[in-house]
Amino acid sequence: MLLQDFLHQRFLGNDVQAYLWCLGILLFGYLFKRLLSKLLSKLVFRAIRKRTEGVSEQQFQALLIQPLSVVIFLITAYFAFQVLDYPVRSSELARNEPWPQVALFRLFQLAVFMGVGWIGLRLIDFVVLVFQRRAETTPSRLNNQLIPFAKDLLKVLVLSLTFLLMLSRVFGVNVTALIGGLGIGGLAVAFAAKESLENLIASFTIFLDRPFAVGDLVEVGGVTGTVEKVGFRSTRLRTAEKSFVTVPNKSMIDKPLDNLSLRTARRVSFTLALSHATTSEQLRQIIKEAHRMIQAHKLTTPEVQIKFSALTPTAKEVTVQYFVETVDYDEYLAVKEDLNYCLVEIVEQFGGNFVSSNTTLVQLANQDPLRGLQSSQQPLVS
Numbered sequence: 001m002l003l004q005d006f007l008h009q010r011f012l013g014n015d016v017q018a019y020l021w022c023l024g025i026l027l028f029g030y031l032f033k034r035l036l037s038k039l040l041s042k043l044v045f046r047a048i049r050k051r052t053e054g055v056s057e058q059q060f061q062a063l064l065i066q067p068l069s070v071v072i073f074l075i076t077a078y079f080a081f082q083v084l085d086y087p088v089r090s091s092e093l094a095r096n097e098p099w100p101q102v103a104l105f106r107l108f109q110l111a112v113f114m115g116v117g118w119i120g121l122r123l124i125d126f127v128v129l130v131f132q133r134r135a136e137t138t139p140s141r142l143n144n145q146l147i148p149f150a151k152d153l154l155k156v157l158v159l160s161l162t163f164l165l166m167l168s169r170v171f172g173v174n175v176t177a178l179i180g181g182l183g184i185g186g187l188a189v190a191f192a193a194k195e196s197l198e199n200l201i202a203s204f205t206i207f208l209d210r211p212f213a214v215g216d217l218v219e220v221g222g223v224t225g226t227v228e229k230v231g232f233r234s235t236r237l238r239t240a241e242k243s244f245v246t247v248p249n250k251s252m253i254d255k256p257l258d259n260l261s262l263r264t265a266r267r268v269s270f271t272l273a274l275s276h277a278t279t280s281e282q283l284r285q286i287i288k289e290a291h292r293m294i295q296a297h298k299l300t301t302p303e304v305q306i307k308f309s310a311l312t313p314t315a316k317e318v319t320v321q322y323f324v325e326t327v328d329y330d331e332y333l334a335v336k337e338d339l340n341y342c343l344v345e346i347v348e349q350f351g352g353n354f355v356s357s358n359t360t361l362v363q364l365a366n367q368d369p370l371r372g373l374q375s376s377q378q379p380l381v382s
Helices: 002-007 016-051 057-082 099-137 141-170 175-180 183-192 194-209 249-254 280-296 329-349 359-366 369-376
Strands: 217-220 223-230 234-239 244-248 257-259 266-274 305-311 316-324
Touching: 016 057, 057 099, 099 141, 141 175, 141 194, 141 223, 194 223, 194 244, 194 249, 223 244, 234 249, 244 249, 266 329, 280 305, 280 316, 280 329, 316 329
Parallel strands: none
Antiparallel strands: 217 223, 217 257, 223 234, 234 244, 266 316, 305 316
8 A cells, every 4th residue: 555655656747656667668778779779680681681792690780780779769768758747749849838848859859860860871881881792793993983972972961861850840940941041141151162062063073074093093283192082072192102192173173184094004214324435336235135125025015215315525325215014013113123134234244334423523633724724714705
């Protein structure tokens, strides 16, 4: 009898029994939210298993368990407080209701919309993961570029839709009228976001025109690097120094862009400076053998040019130019190094000598200083 009296005692408009029911439902939701979210995610995964492209159930659950747990707890909290007279039900909300009741219910609605939006974002992550697995079976640079962009675009759409629904359902805002009534304010925002809009349009231009793809080595605006990601506003490049450079998409299409990865070959051009002690016969033999050696390499093109190009006071200069048929920079350096060793061996084989760094200093030291002074004192002829 004492227990019945205790359960029917009233506090703040509700008896103790109602409070206990509310607490029990909340405790049930808190203790079993993770188990219920696992069961729900397992059922959903079994329904779509044939289209998961190798994505495991554990990966699917890892994405959805946390947001599902939050939503399930919010639902149980809603039913728990339905036992009480506070907060009020959505159908009872009116202008004469106390503002604390209305505020708490609005916060609950916001939490539900945010939880559902969170689930939507995680589902997008799952879909992107499935498409990435499909892309692995059919490698394509376009897939590597399009999938991250589509992921960001879908997430922006989900967040925008969630925000508009919260304005409409929670705060009672007429979204259609709001969008249509932006007027001058919307025009001002458009002008303020001019650069962002230009970069967004440029990102679509990049996907349509495809001047480069993720993984390409490009040079634009004095920056050279490998494309790692194309986003809404900018493209991210990894330079040879391993720094991370962010270039606005507008600059990627407005400025001259050199896609170095699309080159069929890499050019090598330099000058051999041979000493004057190298005879003309030695020079001819060196040029002939160097030409044959470079052409014989399996990664060079037939367009090899080796010419005795200039006579200077300090050296006999031989211009060397050839192309290496590779787009891989490391392989290009390896071929260039190999051929450089061969050139040095050819010069040594035929008795040639390279110009040393102190040749000019030695020649200047051997000049007659008085002779130089006399030449400098010759009168100018007008």
